Amino acid sequence: MSFKKLAMKYFILSCFKAKCSDLQPKVCEKTSSCRLSLSDLSNSSLSIMSDLSNSLFGSNLHIFTLKELKLITQNFSKSNLLGEGGFGQVFKGFVDDKLRPGLEAQCVAVKVLDLEGKQGHREWLAEVIFLGQLKHSHLVNLIGYCCEDEHRLLVYEYMERGNLENKLFKCYSATLPWLTRLKIAIGAAKGLAFLHEEQKPVIYRDVKASNILLDSDYNAKLSDFGLATDGPEGDKTHVTTSVMGTHGYAAPEYVMTGHLTAMSDVFSFGVVLLELLTGKRSVDKNRPNREQNLVEWARPQLKDLHKLERIMDPRLDGQYSTEGARKAASLAYQCLSNHPRSRPTMRTVVKTLEPLLDLNNIPIGHFVYVVPNEGSSENSMQTRRQEVGYECDDDELRNGNKSEAEKIEKKEKGHNRRRKGLRHKRQIKPLRSPTVNSDTALYKTLGTSLYSPKEVVETKCIDQNMTDI
Known part of the structure; x- marks a missing residue:
């Protein structure tokens, strides 16, 4: 045979x-x-x-x-x-x-x-x-x-959303929301926990953002098992191998000795979690010298709440749970310990991250004002109300409150009479804006009141001429 x-x-x-x-x-x-x-x-x-x-x-x-x-x-x-x-x-x-x-x-x-x-x-x-x-x-x-x-x-x-690296660092149209980042971290952690808890343990050895794939619902899946290896069994504490992996993600004890354990994966996961928090790559030569290695620069700041706020991804624009960020940062701090025994297991990581999805103390996002279309009766009534400075409920206008509608019309007539004899000394360029504007941009241009672009020009011209008179 x-x-x-x-x-x-x-x-x-x-x-x-x-x-x-x-x-x-x-x-x-x-x-x-x-x-x-x-x-x-x-x-x-x-x-x-x-x-x-x-x-x-x-x-x-x-x-x-x-x-x-x-x-x-x-x-x-x-x-x-x-x-x-x-x-x-x-x-x-x-x-x-x-x-x-x-x-x-x-x-x-x-x-x-x-x-x-x-x-x-x-x-x-x-x-x-x-x-x-x-x-x-x-x-x-x-x-x-x-x-x-x-x-x-x-x-x-086929994974519709590609890999985490592209979504986190190369997608300029929109950033990953806070809860989506947590969901991705939990998915990757569950995959690693499964590997480590096998009767014949598996050490993944190449945890990094580019190896975490995302499906259409942003469920994370580990890919690329080319460097995976069997973990220690029985009385063995580690596996000795040649050092392989990606710079910036590999655990320090593995780089120095070649001793590979499940805790090596935990360290690498900590780097990915830190990337999700800060929005920065693990290694970037374009950053200032002291910030080029993300772990060395960011880890000392993870346990200080005020410093943590400064290193959080600015693209999140504060739209995350402060308590959730603090707990996730504390977990990353533990995963990135230089002492393997001080790191949590991946099962502990999962149990720590999952409750963070339920924290509902995320600040409300910025108000977005939609410029009304010309010819809309409801929007024009709302604009008239703001222009003349009369405050009343929208329901009253919709229900045809005649007395208040008459007040608005009288004030409008007064403005029209003044406008007839005025000469505009200075033309103000109309506001050039897309259909949807953020509140920040509009407040800078219009002050605290929100107007449609066309009518704001007329109002500003009136105010200017009234001042001249």
Whole structure:
């Protein structure tokens, strides 16, 4: 029997063949106890992964051909390019049961390994092994893969909102609201907690904003498991590996010693939480020297409420719960401790963050004034009322209160008489504004009263001429 068949037989039997003895359980209480680990595979047996259709975890994965993936991405057209990372380029595609029976009709993201890139077969294999077996609402769903000659591709569910990095740092049209940021942090924390609590723990090792994907409802899912590895088991306290990851996110003890634990992920999560609070990248050479490393600059200020207000993302414009921000900052402070034992577990992180969503002491946002359309009877009546300085309820006007309406008309006639004999000495340029204006812009231009642009000009002209008289 060939080595390949022997290896496959060993993997299947070692997981599914129950051993009845007093020393070992008769059945696996948890699927994770039967999970295939990277350590289970030797370099000589990696070739068996090119045919996973009959493997212990491959039944829920689709094995695509390179031709099929070219078809669904229009031959990897640039128009379908979603982005590019350390693994390679990612393209958008569409699959259904016409391509492969049993496939749900849906958009997908096809990740193509860059054959000249930093990552290779080992990283591709890690993604297939981990995401092929681990299923959770906050882990991106791996639909299938392709292993054909030297080509290595992965097919994921499509995430409509892209990644957190783009939404937080590159989206100039609108900023992420406070509660949405909390929701994203909680989702990522739940995904990490699930990995750490597996019977065979998994250390993600690459927690960063670009690896947190968002669906249409801003539910966060961890992606890119190329650097993930099996955590310590039994009496072992850590795993010793070569230092890998992203500068600015890696835990200091891991960088210095290569000792990897679940607490390394907690530190990296703390960096992401700090980015969500401040709206700043973990490392930015364009900032002043002392602010270039976000953790070194911001962490000492997290426990001081007054300093915290100064480092909070200014794009939030104060629209966040002060109590929630303080508790989230305190949590980030703990996660970013230089001592791994002082950091909370990811389960504790989840329990700390979830109640913050219920805090309703968020300040009310700025009032937005909509300039009325010309010819609107209701708006014109409201404007007349403001112009003549008479205060009355809108209900009274709508109900046709004749006595008050007459008062308004009399005051208008008085203004019109004065206006006939006046000569305008100075023309004031009309207000140029879009249909919707913020209260701040209008108050600066118009004072404390709100007017329609056209009528404000007339009122200011009257006031100017009255002064001259």
